[in-house]
Amino acid sequence: MSLLKLEHVTGGYSKKAVIHDLSFSVEPGELVGLIGLNGAGKSTTIKHIIGLLTPHEGTISITNQTLASAPDVYRKSFTYIPETPVLYEELTLQEHLDLMALAYDIDEQTAKERVDKLLQEFRMEKRMKWFPTHFSKGMKQKVMIMSAFMANPALYIIDEPFVGLDPLAIRALLAQLEERKSKGAGILMTTHVLTTAEKYCDKLILLHNGRVRAAGTMEDLRQALQMPGASLDDLYIAMTEEVDYA
């Protein structure tokens, strides 16, 4: 059973479609990279998956449930880390984590165990009583990451996770992603850091002008673009030039 499945999804902010006929899936234990230029449709795709936009056509399911058919199961099955941190100015770090435990129905003991580990990994133990206004952008991003991981869902949707993070936090994030994957979670991640995507992603989806240009493992992409031994940077640049000048 796929954790996330998009079947022929077309959609956008208004009647004009931004993404066209997208089909892909994220399987358990898989880290999938959604790669594209600015304006390629990555964020629009994510907004459809998390339920902020409704597709014009096609279906999106998480653990075989759609948002319309089983909203509670759908929402409980994923957490989302946005590119720009979205925090509650009136809640402390501790309260953001408490809120996640409340929303995702996590008992106090389990929540505490998860939180202690995450606080240590992201070096935020001393900031539990702080309000977001005192956090740097990187710290805000860490709060988003810790909140998402403490819910421990089946699927993670992560938009540009490395922006604003210090090298230690990037290492902690990548370690977390590996650990979650090994336990069977699926991850859909957008990024412009192509070297990291090439190294860590099991599957890549190259999005261009709202369409899937190529998808699969690095080897699949090299074959599709007929560039043996090419890096993801080379493949990506070749793909955009080929499409733009075709």
Add this chain to the structure above:
Amino acid sequence: MPNLAFIYGKRFQSYFIELQRYMQFIISGHIAVVLLFVIGAAGYSYSQWLQNPPEDFPAFLVAAVALTLVVVPNRPALLLKQADHYFFLPMEQQMQTYLRPALRWSELIVVVRSLVVMVVTIPLLTRVGGLSSSMVIGLAVVVTILAIWNVRSKFYAFWAHDQVSVFDFVIRLGILFGTFYFFLSSNWIVTGLLGVIAGVYYFFMLTKSLAPFPFDRMIDMEQQRMQRFYQFANYFTEVPHVRSKVSRRAWLNGLLSKGNMHQFLIVRSFVRKDELFYMWLRLAILLVLVPFLSFSYVVAGLLVVFSFAIAIQTHQGLLFNQIFRMDMLYPRPEVSKQQVVMKLARLVSYAPLGLGAVVASLFHQPVLILVAVVAAVASIEWYFVRKKKQPD
């Protein structure tokens, strides 16, 4: 190619359209009725009081304080934007072409506002203070000059110094109050002396402001000014630009129970968001103080108005916030956000209403106060019934 004066003109147009858009929400429907009622009640009380004022009432002192309070807090509306620091920098030498119309508009607004307050004080000044017609005309001239002086001095003081100086505020406050008071008291020597000090202070600040235009400070000042307006407008409709200041208020931690997700968020929002909490505090204090007025019908009316205002402003303040919040993605608890907000809005409006009613029944007819309480509850519940269909 557009110059800075043209850019200011375009900005002024869109600023005006934005103001109009929000004013439609602010002065609409029930708010207009409430405002009409409050103004009518205040006007009636004022006219009643004027018919038989206490002997030796300090009319000049009260009018001078009122005029000072309306003039002193005004700051220039420059309509600067964050990106101006980058895009206007190469045109720094031509900034005067942008600033001139901006200052003119700021002055006009303050002059109009101050003259309105002056007009309200005229019956007090003529009937109680015995001010002559020629002095009233003179006062209008003094108010106009000082309102313009205040905006200009503040602008140049802000240009010259890194922070809003307490010294500048105290100087302006002193000059404004002194000039108004001594002018009304016909003490021409002190009035003239204060006029000279005001002129010297203005030119002193003008010469101090020869440093490069402080984009950061001015942009920050403008954003703070607009934020205050947005925060006010946010009580009536959703304002995307609004940023609420937050305070911990640890002494209220006992109220922060966990409950469900919405309760967790909403109680904390109410307790910690300054705009919401202080709005409630102000109105709750008014509800308890209103019974000390002597006119029973005015007291009864104000009990209804203030408790209704608490209910709608709490409801709007807690339901309307940013366009995207993370809890929109979370699994939904059984109790809706709307239900939790209404429960809290009822609690924070009925509690001070009850207290106000108890105090009022000690000084006024209990039956009249009971009718006011019933009317307040009925109007609040009617409002909630109408809003119940609004989605979370």
